[in-house]
Amino acid sequence: MAKDLSKALADLKEDEAVAIVKEKLNAGADPMGILNDAGKGMETVGARFSKGEYFIPDLVYSGEILKKINELVKPKLTGGGAAKTGGKVIIGTVAGDIHDIGKDIVVFMLDVSGFEVYDLGVDVPVQKFVDKIKETGAPTVGLSGFLTLAYDSMKQTIDAIKSAGLREKTKIMIGGGQITPEIVKYTGADASGKDAIEGVALARKWASVK
Amino acid sequence: MEKTLETMTADEKKNDLISKWLSPPGIKFNSPDAEKDYKARVQRILDAINLKKPDRVPVFPMMGFFPAYYAGYTPYDVMYDYDKLMSSFSKYVLDFQPDAHGSVTISPPGKLHDIVDYKLYAWPGHGVAKEHSYQCLEGEYMQANEYDALIDDPTLFFLTSFLPRTMGALDGLKMLSPFTNMTEMYGGFTGAAFVPLGLPPVQAALKAMLDAGNEALKWIGTVAGYGAAMASAGFPGFFGGGTKAPFDTIGDTLRGTRGIITDMYRQPAKLIRAMEQLTPIMVKMGVANARVNGCPIVFIPLHKGADGFMSDEQFKKFYWPTLKALIDGLIAEGCIPFPWAEGGYNSRLKVIKDAPKGKVIWGFDTTNMAEAKKILGDVACIGGNMSIATLSVGTPDDVKASVKKLVADCAKGGGYIMMSGAVIENVPPANVKAMIDATKEFGVY
Numbered sequence: 001m002a003k004d005l006s007k008a009l010a011d012l013k014e015d016e017a018v019a020i021v022k023e024k025l026n027a028g029a030d031p032m033g034i035l036n037d038a039g040k041g042m043e044t045v046g047a048r049f050s051k052g053e054y055f056i057p058d059l060v061y062s063g064e065i066l067k068k069i070n071e072l073v074k075p076k077l078t079g080g081g082a083a084k085t086g087g088k089v090i091i092g093t094v095a096g097d098i099h100d101i102g103k104d105i106v107v108f109m110l111d112v113s114g115f116e117v118y119d120l121g122v123d124v125p126v127q128k129f130v131d132k133i134k135e136t137g138a139p140t141v142g143l144s145g146f147l148t149l150a151y152d153s154m155k156q157t158i159d160a161i162k163s164a165g166l167r168e169k170t171k172i173m174i175g176g177g178q179i180t181p182e183i184v185k186y187t188g189a190d191a192s193g194k195d196a197i198e199g200v201a202l203a204r205k206w207a208s209v210k
Numbered sequence: 211m212e213k214t215l216e217t218m219t220a221d222e223k224k225n226d227l228i229s230k231w232l233s234p235p236g237i238k239f240n241s242p243d244a245e246k247d248y249k250a251r252v253q254r255i256l257d258a259i260n261l262k263k264p265d266r267v268p269v270f271p272m273m274g275f276f277p278a279y280y281a282g283y284t285p286y287d288v289m290y291d292y293d294k295l296m297s298s299f300s301k302y303v304l305d306f307q308p309d310a311h312g313s314v315t316i317s318p319p320g321k322l323h324d325i326v327d328y329k330l331y332a333w334p335g336h337g338v339a340k341e342h343s344y345q346c347l348e349g350e351y352m353q354a355n356e357y358d359a360l361i362d363d364p365t366l367f368f369l370t371s372f373l374p375r376t377m378g379a380l381d382g383l384k385m386l387s388p389f390t391n392m393t394e395m396y397g398g399f400t401g402a403a404f405v406p407l408g409l410p411p412v413q414a415a416l417k418a419m420l421d422a423g424n425e426a427l428k429w430i431g432t433v434a435g436y437g438a439a440m441a442s443a444g445f446p447g448f449f450g451g452g453t454k455a456p457f458d459t460i461g462d463t464l465r466g467t468r469g470i471i472t473d474m475y476r477q478p479a480k481l482i483r484a485m486e487q488l489t490p491i492m493v494k495m496g497v498a499n500a501r502v503n504g505c506p507i508v509f510i511p512l513h514k515g516a517d518g519f520m521s522d523e524q525f526k527k528f529y530w531p532t533l534k535a536l537i538d539g540l541i542a543e544g545c546i547p548f549p550w551a552e553g554g555y556n557s558r559l560k561v562i563k564d565a566p567k568g569k570v571i572w573g574f575d576t577t578n579m580a581e582a583k584k585i586l587g588d589v590a591c592i593g594g595n596m597s598i599a600t601l602s603v604g605t606p607d608d609v610k611a612s613v614k615k616l617v618a619d620c621a622k623g624g625g626y627i628m629m630s631g632a633v634i635e636n637v638p639p640a641n642v643k644a645m646i647d648a649t650k651e652f653g654v655y
Contacts, residue, residue: 012475055521057471064472096342098332101467148602148635149342177553178598178632186603195518 005034005069009041010048012058014065017041021072031076038069042112050197056105059196063108084116087207088138090129092120094153099146102176102196106142109196115203126153126160133166140206142199143189145176154187162188171206175199223544227450228256230504237441247444251309255448255627259546259591260568263624267617267653268309269646270448270593272573274316274633275343276642277302286340289320289333292432299436303445306646310448314436316633318344319429325422327378330463343635351375352464354473357480360464361487363388372464379418382411437503450545451499452509453492456485456532461514470514474528485532493539496547506546507571510536516553522561530561541569548573550594552632559585575631580619583626592620593627596645601630601637606644613648621653628653 005024008017024034045062048054089110093103100122110117118136120128129141141161143154154174161167174189184192193199213222232252239245250265257264275285281298288295299314323333330351331337333344351372352360360367366388374384391403406412437447454462460481461470473481496508514520515529533549540547550573555562559582562572567589574582574594582592595616600608613628620626628649634642 014475055524056519057474057521057524060468060471061475064468096339098338098345098347101348147343147345148598148632148637151599151602180597180599182597182599182603 005037006041006044009038009062009065010044012061017065018068021069025072025076031073034073038066039112042066046109046113046197059105084114086114088116088136089140089142089203090118090120090132090136090138091142091144092124092129093122093144094150094157095123095125096153097145097147097150098122102146103144106175106196106199109200110203113200126157129157130160130164130166133161133170139169139171140203141170141172143172143174148178150176151183151186154189158188173199173202220542220544224506227500227504227506227544231446231506234441234504237438240442244442244444248441248446252446254309258624258627259571261591261625263655266655267621267626267628267649269628269649270308270310271642271645272630272633273312274635276634276637279636280639284334284340285343286334288317292429296432296436300439303440304443306643308646310446311440313447313449314433319425322422322425325425326380326418328376329378330376348466350466350469354469357477357484361484364487364491380415382415385409385412447505448507449509450503450505450507451496453496455510455512455536456488456492457515457529458513459488459492460484474524489532489535490539492536496540497543497545500545506544507548508540508545510547510549512549512551516551517555517557522557525558526561534564537565537570541566546571551575551577556581563589565589573629579616583620587625591625591627594629594631596628596630598630598632601634601641601645604641606640609641609644610648613645614652617652
């Protein structure tokens with residue numbers, strides 16, 4: 001049996017990946033090592049997605065396999081999980097909009113890319129974003145929205161961040177099916193990402209310039 | 211002797227629907243001008259569909275709750291007060307004079323959904339602010355191991371599993387026996403199958419269904435009254451009926467996005483088999499309404515086949531075959547399928563070109579329209595792409611410029627209908643007016 005967990009995960013071979021993890025755990029392997037291998041596999045998935053070789057189903061399915069691996073490894077973990085070194089990102093679907101698929105994919109990609117993600121969920125009131133920035137000092141905020149009503153909610157959220165005096169030290173990205181450069185301008189955001197990979201790239205760029 | 215539906219060819223069925231659309235039975239026009247305008251509007255749309263040059267590009271903005279906002283109401287107001295629904299949606303059509311209206315069915319009956327304790331959506335005043343539209347609450351309303359149950363008997367699965375899970379007041383239906391058990395008197399077959407109908411939870415569910423039915427009747431009275439009033443004033447309805455692509459039927463409301471994606475890997479054969487099973491049911495859903503409404507166009511909102519949502523290979527394997535079968539099935543029944551591709555469809559254009567000439571309208575949201583015209587132009591009428599972002603935050607001049615560009619890119623030789631890229635909600639009325647008026651200005655052939 002192949003022992004390459006990273007490759008099995010990257011190639012979306014669920015049964016093989018799960019079998020390798022079980023075998024390793026039975027043989028007393030270090031749980032952190034297994035998670036590191038899985039992390040490398042997820043990096044490959046992300047790279048293939050950004051190259052247009054993988055699509056949303058591949059991304060979501062890799063997440064399902066990773067979830068299974070985590071469930072197997074978790075009971076054996078003694079310390080905490082891997083340290084998050086990528087920086088902090090606050091993310092949520094703006095007030096009035098309850099769509100979560102796009103947001104969840106961005107959260108997932110940020111998470112596997114090493115970011116500490118504060119996911120505020122859907123239909124997030126304006127003040128909750130402001131409070132979370134104050135609490136965590138996160139330099140990056142992602143506002144998600146699928147419906148056109150999100151245009152105004154995004155604008156109101158960004159205005160509130162401005163009024164709270166936090167705009168200067170916060171970079172804001174927006175995303176969603178109906179987001180265009182016009183909407184970036186209208187809402188006062190810094191940028192938009194057309195998919196999760198662009199969201200991660202923006203978060204990386206902003207984490208490094210602070 | 212007049213032919214019955216059973217003996218008609220596809221073209222005869224289509225002509226029958228078209229003649230009803232052109233001359234709606236039972237409609238008394240308000241004036242000779244209204245009648246003339248009505249027929250001219252239908253003909254304009256038909257010419258575009260037939261890839262002939264109409265007198266000008268037809269314009270049909272796809273409405274969400276814009277008419278409610280325009281009249282000073284919230285979506286909640288019109289979902290719960292049918293007089294407000296009627297007056298606001300009428301006011302929009304009469305004030306803005308589009309070439310067709312999209313009915314009032316975009317505003318479902320709020321009270322009906324209260325009665326059945328609906329779980330599948332949040333709606334104004336019920337999980338969503340009264341000022342906003344309703345939104346779907348995705349979930350696994352069908353479990354991964356229930357494909358066989360769906361495939362074996364879709365109606366029984368809906369009746370005893372899907373409905374009780376998505377409507378709290380219909381929970382008792384899960385106790386029903388299959389109605390196909392009611393074969394005969396012998397052996398108590400039929401008697402036994404009636405037993406669940408005597409149980410209090412089932413009777414409570416049936417009572418809720420009767421109450422919902424009464425509410426549905428009030429609502430459909432408004433829907434029909436609106437259609438008749440608009441026709442009398444000279445404005446045809448655009449939609450005969452609606453249905454869904456089998457992949458979306460399973461992915462949107464049965465298994466959810468995450469569910470159907472894992473099924474693509476873990477049980478692809480079952481997923482495909484289930485979509486095949488649902489295809490004729492989806493055909494019938496569209497055809498039945500088109501016949502009732504006397505209009506051939508059947509709307510098919512497309513969701514999970516968009517660019518990026520799956521690879522081309524996955525699209526060709528999972529999404530397109532049953533969508534193509536749905537389109538063909540609708541055409542065979544004399545309907546004009548109107549698949550509406552939400553998001554982008556740039557990578558799919560060559561695949562979807564596989565359709566008979568002049569039988570389909572392809573609607574687009576963010577797809578590159580010049581490309582769409584180039585690839586589909588000799589096969590299908592295209593529509594859409596007036597940016598909802600521009601309609602929402604742009605100026606009337608921005609809208610006018612977009613209309614001008616769309617007409618230049620898409621209208622050559624006919625085969626284009628001006629539509630918004632997504633449904634129009636609370637946008638500045640001046641922008642909607644600019645979209646319609648600019649089409650009338652720039653769209654003349």
